[in-house]
Amino acid sequence: MSGTSLDGVDAALVCSDGESYVECGPALTLEYGSGLRERLRSLLGTRRExxxxxxxxxxxxxxxVHVRAVAALLLKAAMKANQVGVIGFHGQTLSHCPEQGWSWQIGDGKLLAIQTGIDVIDDFRSSDLTAGGQGAPLAPLYHGALAAKMEKPLAVLNLGGVANVTWIGPVSDSAADSGIGPGENEILAFDTGPGNALMDDWAGRAMGRPYD
Structure with missing residues (x-):
């Protein structure tokens, strides 16, 4: 994935059942070149239309760049493409307005699948926004799986370019109006405001560096 910092692509190998088991493998960051970074920066705020x-x-x-990141990660892990079940492709966010029910990320999932030979799932945000979320469904589920054996309630603060928090409640005893079934944890997640993006902008203007 690539976040609002526009520094590059973070790639990681993760084995999980999506609920309570998470095994983290190798990870790496492949930087955007300065030319691509500046082109993406100039497009921030652009709408799909x-x-x-x-x-x-x-x-x-x-x-x-994502294709190269996948190749580098497979090499680092000494794995072949057919050993990977799926690639989760976030894309690069150009504009995000969850209060109005829309968000826009660019990136070609089909091209990524063809180039890597691995199935790709992308466009995560649309369904979450349609369901009334803020368009960031992966992090809360990941936090929930990581915290499966921890005492609840708890909160996880994620300081990305935009900061967000995940609150994980205790196990429900009975089905609730919110749709939480018996034996399930309530998960509430939302953006809290600007995070590292402001520090990155300041570092660029005051220090001539892409980040603090």
């Missing part, structure tokens, strides 16, 4: 040739080119170049 403003699609242009510049967006098309940036989407392809961004996807190809």
């Amino acid at each position: 403003d699609w242009s040739d510049a967006v098309t080119e940036a989407a392809r170049d961004c996807t190809m």
